[in-house]
Amino acid sequence: MRRATSLRAVLVAVLAASALLIGAPMASAHSVVTGSDPADGSQLETGPTQVSVSFNEVPQSQFATLNVVGPDGNLWSKGDPRIEGQSIVVDVGELGPAGDYTIAYRVTSADGHPISGTLGFTLTTAGSGSPGAPADASAATDSEDGGGIPLWPFLVAGGLVFGGGLAFALRKPKEQ
Template sequence: MAISTKALIVSAVALLTLLVAAPMASAHSQVTGYSPADGSSLDASPATASVSFNEVPQSQFATLNVVGPDGNIWSKGDARVEGQSVVVDVGELGPIGEYTLAYRITSADGHPVSGTATFTLTQEGSGTPGAPADASGSSEESENSFLGGYGQIALIAVAVLAFAGALAFALRKPKNRK
């Protein structure tokens, strides 16, 4: 059975499309900024803390905590997604020292992204700390999201198989009816 030029062209275009699209689909969210800025020094508490990304993160798994030099959480309430940023309210801070913004989000592509940034409080505040920061501090749910890990590979494999089936159907020889 000879392979037609049309089949070769369609196959080449399909392969090229997969090679170009796969890296784009696996790109994770990238941090574009912090507020307060990473490494900055403040003499008063900020009203909010935020981490900004190059795309809108999924809201259901977004977390952001401000952890003080005493190991306690100083942010107030739950983090929320506002545009391309994850934001949390910050009450009056307490001890002088380094505070850590600890974040974890799920990218638009389903992969978890986490990290930290720091700022220093240079004048003691009169705030009351929250609970001690949890050492694990991560949401297992985001790692189990369907598009995370092997789920994305499975979707690509299904798409390739569907394309191959459609191509085979389109190129089949019609039955001769006599």
């Protein structure tokens, strides 16, 4: 009888500790933008040869996108973006019309959460570059909460495991 009571106490302690660990919030802050080149809102006489957006941590390279869209609605970025340290970088061809250019980015932070947004700069003197294809309007307007793994299935599973274990631990032993 004494052994069953101590086994039950150990099982309840283990289940309680498991519940605390399952229910504890994960320490995962999403990446945040720390700067860009050219700087957001800057005025430029000549276009940059590349554009970069920097973050407070190294973003994942999978599914990273970075586009430069001109005032004409066309893409001016060239080639695929790349991760360099804590920045995502893309090459830019010679720009064309003067006006506002939008830098649209989407990366996956180190914790797996996708983050996106837009920055911009103004070209004050027109260049002679040729635009790329028309920009996909949805690429610059993706929601910041557009993905990630939902938490609720893990909470339900943890609750079921904890409840089942607690019921098992607190059941009355059969009298012999």
